[in-house]
Amino acid sequence: MTDPALAFGTSKGRWVIGAAVLGSGIAFLDGTVVNAALPAIADDLDAGLSALQWTLTGYLLTLGSLIVVGGSLGDLYGRRRVFVAGLAAFAVASLGCAMAQTSAMLIAARCAQGAAAAALVPGSLALISASFRVEDRGRAIGAWSGLAGISTAIGPFLGGWLIDSVSWRLVFVINLPLAAIAIVVTLRHVPESRDEDAVRHVDVLGGVTLSVGLAGVVYALIEGPADASGPVIAVAVAIGIIGLAAFVIIEKRSRQPMVPLEVFRSRQFSGANAVTVAVYAALGVAMFLVVVHLQTNLGYSALSAGASLLPVTLIMLTLSSQAGALAQRIGPRWPMTIGPVIVGAGLATLSPIDRGSSYLTGVLPGMVAFGLGLAITVAPLTAAVLAAVDDHHAGVGSAINNAAARIASLLAIAVVPAVAGLSDDFVEGYRKALLISAGLSVVGGLIAYLTIRTAAPVETPAHVPVGPSCHEPCVKTRQAA
Numbered sequence: 486m487t488d489p490a491l492a493f494g495t496s497k498g499r500w501v502i503g504a505a506v507l508g509s510g511i512a513f514l515d516g517t518v519v520n521a522a523l524p525a526i527a528d529d530l531d532a533g534l535s536a537l538q539w540t541l542t543g544y545l546l547t548l549g550s551l552i553v554v555g556g557s558l559g560d561l562y563g564r565r566r567v568f569v570a571g572l573a574a575f576a577v578a579s580l581g582c583a584m585a586q587t588s589a590m591l592i593a594a595r596c597a598q599g600a601a602a603a604a605l606v607p608g609s610l611a612l613i614s615a616s617f618r619v620e621d622r623g624r625a626i627g628a629w630s631g632l633a634g635i636s637t638a639i640g641p642f643l644g645g646w647l648i649d650s651v652s653w654r655l656v657f658v659i660n661l662p663l664a665a666i667a668i669v670v671t672l673r674h675v676p677e678s679r680d681e682d683a684v685r686h687v688d689v690l691g692g693v694t695l696s697v698g699l700a701g702v703v704y705a706l707i708e709g710p711a712d713a714s715g716p717v718i719a720v721a722v723a724i725g726i727i728g729l730a731a732f733v734i735i736e737k738r739s740r741q742p743m744v745p746l747e748v749f750r751s752r753q754f755s756g757a758n759a760v761t762v763a764v765y766a767a768l769g770v771a772m773f774l775v776v777v778h779l780q781t782n783l784g785y786s787a788l789s790a791g792a793s794l795l796p797v798t799l800i801m802l803t804l805s806s807q808a809g810a811l812a813q814r815i816g817p818r819w820p821m822t823i824g825p826v827i828v829g830a831g832l833a834t835l836s837p838i839d840r841g842s843s844y845l846t847g848v849l850p851g852m853v854a855f856g857l858g859l860a861i862t863v864a865p866l867t868a869a870v871l872a873a874v875d876d877h878h879a880g881v882g883s884a885i886n887n888a889a890a891r892i893a894s895l896l897a898i899a900v901v902p903a904v905a906g907l908s909d910d911f912v913e914g915y916r917k918a919l920l921i922s923a924g925l926s927v928v929g930g931l932i933a934y935l936t937i938r939t940a941a942p943v944e945t946p947a948h949v950p951v952g953p954s955c956h957e958p959c960v961k962t963r964q965a966a
Contacts, residue, residue: 493621493628500674501616502625506632507667508572509609511660512602514643515544515579519595520776521644521791522653526591529653534908536588538707541773542895543592546703547599548606549891550696553743556607556884557687564611565677571604572664572671579660607884614871614883615678626871627809627864632802642798645776645791688743691735695743698728699892706899710908744885754873754882756936757821757866761886762893763929764825764862767922769894770901771832771855778915779848783840793848800856801863809864817865817872821933824862829926831855836919839912858926869937897922 491498519526523537532540559567578601581594610629617625647655701724709718736742749755779790812820831854838847867886874882901921907914 491616491621492618493624497674498617498621498625500670501612501676502628502632504667504671504675505609505612505629507663507670508568508605509629510632511572511575511663511667512548512605515598515602515657515660518644518656519544520772521642521780521787522648522656523777524780525648525653525787526588530585530588530591532588534902535707536592538898538902539592540588540595542703542707542898544595544599544602545769545891545895545898546699547596547696548602549599549888549895550699551600551603551692552607552888552891553884554687554689554692555603555605556611556882557743558604559608559611560679561687563677563679564608564615565671565675567604568608568612568675569668569671571601571608572668574601575605576661576664577601579657579664582657583654606887610867610871610883610887612675612678616676622871623809623813623864623868624806626868627806627812630805630809630864630867632805642788642791642795645787645789648787688735688739688741691732691739691743694728694732694735696728698725698730698732699895701725701728703895703899706896706903710903748874748882748885751873752936753869753938756932757817757869757873758886758889759936760821760825760866760929760933761870761889763925763932764828764866765890766893766897766901767828767832767926767929768859769897770918770922771835773898774902774907774915774918775835778838778911782912782915783838783842793844794852796849796852797856797859800853801860804857804860805864808861809868812865812868816938817869818933818937820861820865821869821937822930824858824860824865825926825930825933826858827854827861828858829923829930831858832919832923832926836916836923897925 491501519540523540526532526540527537530536555567555571575598578594578597581597582591585591585594610626613625613629614622643659644653644656647653647659701721703725705718705721705725708721712718736744736746749758776790776794779785779793780787785793808820808824831851834851834854835848838851842848867883870886871882901918902908902914905914905917905921907918
């Protein structure tokens with residue numbers, strides 16, 4: 486049973502946040518920790534640029550296309566149960582990554598990791614949303630987003646240290662003890678929750694068609710520049726288009742769709758997800774390229790390249806919870822407008838760094854702006870998404886938003902390097918790719934200004950009391966338009 490009246494700052498509340506952060510943190514960590522390992526992986530497994538892209542996009546592909554299925558499974562069968570199962574599967578897949586002897590084996594294991602992470606990411610946020618009382622959710626989500634976001638930023642630093650000290654394989658082995666701790670904490674301290682009104686059906690066909698469609702598109706985008714007129718690319722494009730079209734048709738006709746398309750009728754929900762796409766596309770490209778550029782072209786060690794991102798970590802740790810609380814007071818519109826613009830400014834500042842650039846004058850200012858923008862953006866963005874869906878669909882709502890983030894990163898990593906000409910001239914391609922990413926982030930801020938409402942959500946409890954018999958928070962809310 487869920488106690489829907491957990492308060493922020495209490496011992497029980499801290500355990501729930503801790504479990505959610507541990508679980509989603511290892512998923513976010515593996516979205517970035519491998520970045521610092523890419524040069525070492527390339528040397529050890531004789532992997533080219535295409536294989537390195539697939540090492541990242543394989544993970545994002547299965548995570549992004551199955552994450553909504555993971556959210557649905559949690560709503561149906563218990564969020565804690567699915568969360569724990571995802572942790573166990575993630576540990577097994579991580580071991581497979583660590584033992585990979587070829588780039589193909591590594592990519593396959595990374596795809597398995599992404600599928601397991603699809604149960605972790607929406608489940609972690611849904612556990613918080615279902616457990617905390619309404620008035621504390623903004624702060625709880627802010628703490629979650631800040632701490633989980635830190636795992637994204639600290640990934641290259643941790644990966645660099647492990648790579649320089651022992652081997653790139655340890656960046657995957659580290660997940661095993663983390664997953665074990667998360668499982669123990671979750672089973673001991675996190676209450677179970679589910680959507681008691683949900684139909685006992687999981688849209689497997691929708692998940693499969695989305696996965697196949699994205700795989701076809703991504704394959705064509707990554708492999709296309711080398712063989713644009715080849716028959717294999719044409720087949721991949723056709724599979725991608727057919728798969729994605731079939732997904733939309735299936736979702737429209739399904740009585741219990743994986744992605745209930747009617748939720749996008751909410752201007753708030755659609756706008757927040759559009760902002761997510763723009764910002765996380767920029768973030769995905771930046772996290773892919775900056776650490777690699779520092780190592781391959783500026784002579785940084787893996788540890789030094791990873792350490793360059795520490796300012797982002799510290800800023801998010803310090804400011805994310807306050808940003809969530811501020812957005813709860815003034816509304817998410819202005820933080821979601823200003824934050825992406827600052828992210829864009831940071832990326833533009835990082836774009837000209839080259840041989841001879843010092844860290845203090847060439848890298849640090851961009852990192853500070855990048856971290857500040859993320860801290861301002863992430864918690865209000867997450868809160869805006871959850872405020873736009875009812876409590877019964879907390880898992881699906883957060884899953885859709887996370888799918889948007891991962892798919893945006895996936896497509897951006899596949900598209901932007903090719904558009905920027907990265908394979909022809911890495912340094913010039915890096916500069917163009919960072920500027921493109923900066924523009925994408927600024928577009929995200931503009932979308933927020935146009936679509937997110939100005940007023941703060943006004944939460945007023947209805948006559949239904951909060952009681953221990955509720956699996957979902959029994960307080961229904963109305964929000965100011």
